[in-house]
Amino acid sequence: MGRWLKDQKERKKQEIRTHNAQLHAAVSVAGVAAAVAALAASNAMSAEIAAARHKTPSKTSAAMASAAALVASHCIEIAEEMGAEHDQILTVVNSAVNARTSGDIMTLTAGAATALRGANTLRARLQKGHGSTAFALAEEKGEEGKESNIVTALNFVTRGGELLKRTRKGALHWKQVSFNVNSNWQVVAKMKSKHMAGTFTKKKKCVVSGVFIDIPAWPGREKEDSNGQRAYFGIKTAERVIEFECRSKGEKQMWTEGIQHILNCHGNIKPESYFDCCKN
Numbered sequence: 001m002g003r004w005l006k007d008q009k010e011r012k013k014q015e016i017r018t019h020n021a022q023l024h025a026a027v028s029v030a031g032v033a034a035a036v037a038a039l040a041a042s043n044a045m046s047a048e049i050a051a052a053r054h055k056t057p058s059k060t061s062a063a064m065a066s067a068a069a070l071v072a073s074h075c076i077e078i079a080e081e082m083g084a085e086h087d088q089i090l091t092v093v094n095s096a097v098n099a100r101t102s103g104d105i106m107t108l109t110a111g112a113a114t115a116l117r118g119a120n121t122l123r124a125r126l127q128k129g130h131g132s133t134a135f136a137l138a139e140e141k142g143e144e145g146k147e148s149n150i151v152t153a154l155n156f157v158t159r160g161g162e163l164l165k166r167t168r169k170g171a172l173h174w175k176q177v178s179f180n181v182n183s184n185w186q187v188v189a190k191m192k193s194k195h196m197a198g199t200f201t202k203k204k205k206c207v208v209s210g211v212f213i214d215i216p217a218w219p220g221r222e223k224e225d226s227n228g229q230r231a232y233f234g235i236k237t238a239e240r241v242i243e244f245e246c247r248s249k250g251e252k253q254m255w256t257e258g259i260q261h262i263l264n265c266h267g268n269i270k271p272e273s274y275f276d277c278c279k280n
Contacts, residue, residue, distance in 0.1 A: 005265075008158060008180065014126045019083075021119040026079040027089060028112035031096035033072035035108050038097040040068040081202050127159070150261055157258030164245040165191065166218060177244070179208065179259055187262050189235055189242075210236035211259045213252075215243050235259065 044061035079089055099105055160178025167173065176192040187208045215232035231252035234241045246252040 005181075011126070011158070012180075014122075018119065018122040018126050021115070021122050023079070023082050023084055025112065025115035025119040026075070026082050027084050027092050028108075028115045030072065030075040030079045030089060031092040032105075032108045032112045033068070033075040034093040035096040035099040035105055037065070037068040037072040039099070039105070040065040042100075078202075150257075153254055153258035154261050155258075156254045157262065160190070161251075163255075166243045166245070168240070172245075179262055181262060181265070187259075189237075206237045206239070206242070208235045208237060208259065208263070211256055211263065212236065212241060213256045218243070218245065221245065 040061075044065035046061075076089055076093070080086070096108055099108060157179045160176060162174055163177045165173050165175045165177075173193065178190050180188055180190065182188045188205050189208050191204045191206075193202045193204075212234040215234045217230070217232060221230065229248050231246045231249040232243060233246070233252055233256050234243045244255075246255060
């Protein structure tokens with residue numbers, strides 16, 4: 001268990017590094033969008049002046065400027081949701097709107113593309129590295145018993161995966177869900193929603209105090225599941241019980257066992273033991 005906790009600490013460092021890279025990429029893309037919006041607005045103004053002289057209405061340039069401004073606003077909003085500071089975004093945007101030549105735009109675009117590739121590389125490395133660690137830990141146990149099953153389940157839930165989540169109003173949304181122990185020694189569920197074709201994510205965290213395995217099938221979903229493969233479980237938070245749908249009963253077992261193992265660690269190991277383990 002101590003070795004697993006040390007692995008989680010190292011993974012946390014990698015997650016912070018990856019998040020910072022994604023944050024930098026989000027701000028860079030927002031800067032490109034702001035530059036394009038500013039250039040489109042300038043062109044629209046020039047087109048309006050030319051149209052007024054020739055008395056011919058021009059709506060295309062204005063529509064393009066409006067669309068570019070909307071995209072830029074959305075990119076800035078996503079960067080803020082990811083944790084970017086207002087001053088940081090303001091500095092990048094102010095610098096970007098001064099871009100006027102094609103060379104300036106190409107430089108901003110190349111910088112944003114490089115940032116996106118770097119963030120994707122770190123994310124892929126994080127996922128691949130964690131999987132390798134999971135297999136290494138399991139192999140080092142040298143047995144196919146309860147101990148290796150616990151390690152496998154722990155790594156499964158900390159790595160996370162896609163689950164269908166039901167809101168209070170009954171709406172269904174796919175979420176990237178994972179479970180970890182934070183610095184306050186609390187079991188935390190992290191849920192991420194994808195934006196812009198999966199490039200950026202909006203994160204939400206909640207403290208978990210329990211897991212429920214007897215959640216009944218959601219109304220209407222059992223009719224679509226003719227083979228009876230779907231399975232359901234819930235987690236208890238301070239606000240409510242959040243329910244999830246799994247693609248199979250085996251997947252549900254991995255989720256519930258892994259979450260329960262983390263909760264057991266939380267209940268049985270003292271915080272000072274965790275920090276001593278991380279120091280060693």
